[in-house]
Amino acid sequence: MGFSQYFEKDLYGLQNTADVRGMQLARLRERMADFYGRSAIVKLLLDAASVDPEKITLEKFREVVPVRLQRESAKASAMLGGGGNLVDTIASVAGIDPQDFLLLCSTSGTTGEPSPYFFTEQDLEASARGFSRALYLLCGGDEAKIRAFRVVQAFALSMVGAGVPALEVFLRLGIPVIPVGAEGGTERIFYFTEKLGGNFLFCTPSLAEHLLDKDPQRAAGLGLVRVMCGAEPGAGIPEVRKKLEEGFKCPLVDAMGLIWGLMWVSCDQDPYAGMHHLSDDMHLVELIDPDTQQVKDMEDGATGQLVVTPLTGSMPPIRTSSGDVVQVFVSPCACGAPGWRMKVVGRADDMLKVKGVVVYPAQVDGVITGFVPQVTGEFRIVLEEPPPRVAPPLKLKVEYGEGVQKEKLPELAAKIAETMHEKLKVRPEIIWLAPMSLERSTYKTRFIEKAYE
Ligand SMILES: [Zn+2]
Known part of the structure; x- marks a missing residue:
């Protein structure tokens, strides 16, 4: 039970290899064929181009399936599904029963309209599988260290992926968690970390900085063993990383994804080597030019906008971009962990x-x-x-x-x-x-x- 139920060591080791790329194409074809039979949007896209889902190539896939911006998903689904609520329309896109969506969340909407994302049992399971790999990387494969984490969850708990969905993932992996939430405010975050012995701070880099600025002595005395940040690029910026690591007296890692098994996490390499991608078997990731939308080669140092296609879970294999612009590194990392890496440069909207x-x-x-x-x-x-x-x-x-x-x-x-x-x-x-x-x-x-x- 717990961690060992979700962690797959063989798949973890396959990241960024020719084997996993072969697996991606096979899964893409399998899922195209599966969704063709039950999702109107997939049928529409493939029929319009007269493509056989079981024989689709990567090149054809890119030609036939346009990149969709995540924040436009609500509008697009509403158009496709006609009236009704978003759960019904997204269920019709996925070709499933709306009641199969167990957890109904959305993005925070700071960069526009909140866009919904939902979890079936399969999606929650994928999320736990992906996150288990990040913890394994962090601990260098030492599961006893993972067992010793007690997470202080200080992201916003309401609606967003790092809130209740992440809480569900921690519980599935058997990791104790203190769900104080960013809503609790700095005093409660300090108080519960101290009183309940939290040792793994999980929050945005700006909240971590805010805790430090508020009371540097108290922050240094918390006895943290890890700070894991996400949702903003702060943790990947050398100056911010230095400030947080010195302030909390422990290593800082940067994480991205967390939902539907999509997972990036940084290692302890100094200088910062970027976040390792740990879900090649569950998601197809591409880089495109933000101006021209042309696909760019995944080669060392290439910069582009991230596009993700799920190869697992309830969502159809549609190319979706959150708007993040990243720089990728495909050569092996000096830390020895698998996976190509990326550094977040910004958001296409912010360019x-x-x-x-x-x-x-x-x-x-x-x-x-x-x-x-x-x-x-x-x-x-x-x-x-x-x-x-x-x-x-x-x-x-x-x-x-x-x-x-x-x-x-x-x-x-x-x-x-x-x-x-x-x-x-x-x-x-x-x-x-x-x-x-x-x-x-x-x-x-x-x-x-x-x-x-
Ligand atoms: Zn590394």
């Missing part, structure tokens, strides 16, 4: 182009955070016209740190501009603000000020 140079707010955040404590770390990118085009220079409102002398600010601005030019090929104009003048957020951080609105 800015300064004189043709592509910049993501998360990258700007990385540079600014490197200047703490001379700056507070809070900043805004001031946009004077709708993105992605930005007429140079890129304007940044940055809070200087407490105790920084005003006459030193021009020199500091020049240093930040130089570092940013070196790392991102963009030279910003810095507009200084007093400490604490920008609004703080404990959830997903917002970096953009729309001066054109």
Whole structure:
């Protein structure tokens, strides 16, 4: 029971191999044929192109199935299913009984309308299988270490994947969990971690930073053995990672996916080597150019927008993108764990182009955070016209740190501009603000000020 019921060592070891790619094509054909018989959308797509589902090739699949943005799924399903509620329409897309969806969740909707995602028993099982591999990687295969985790769940519990679905996954894997939730606020997170002996903090990087800023001594004394972050790119940014690891006195890992078995997790390699993909057998992952939608080769250093097709669970094999833009690495990691890796660069929606140079707010955040404590770390990118085009220079409102002398600010601005030019090929104009003048957020951080609105 528990962990051993869900962890499949043979499949874990197959990640990023020719064997698993063969398995992907076989599964794709199998599922295409299966869904062809019961899902109107799959039948429509294949019939329109006169494709035999059992003989479809990867090239044909990409030609026939367009990439759908996750946030548009609600609208698309409503169109396909006609009236009725979203559960009925999505069940008709999946070709199943609506009552088979046991857990009905949605994204937080911070980047637009919340998009629903539902779990059948099969989907929950896949989620536990995927997550078990992340824990195995973290512990270097030492299951006794996994047994010793007591998770402080401090993501929002309501609706999102890292909330109740993740709670279900922890319970299936036999891992004790304290579901305090981000809603509880920092004092309750501190209190229950201390009183109930939590040792594995599970939250967004901005919440982890917020805990540290609030009470650094208390954070250092929690006795954590791990911080696992997700939902934002913060944990993959060297400066943020350093701050959190020093502050909590334990290693930080970055995770993505968690639902339907899709799983990425970072290792302890220093410098940060990206997140290992651990579900090649359950999901087909592609990279596309955010501008042209053309598929890009998965080769070391390639950057593109992530597109995922489920090869397991209740959802049909439809190419879906959450809008994340990543850089991939397919050569073996020095840590020895399997799986190709990726670093999150930003979101396709957040992309800015300064004189043709592509910049993501998360990258700007990385540079600014490197200047703490001379700056507070809070900043805004001031946009004077709708993105992605930005007429140079890129304007940044940055809070200087407490105790920084005003006459030193021009020199500091020049240093930040130089570092940013070196790392991102963009030279910003810095507009200084007093400490604490920008609004703080404990959830997903917002970096953009729309001066054109
Ligand atoms: Zn690694």
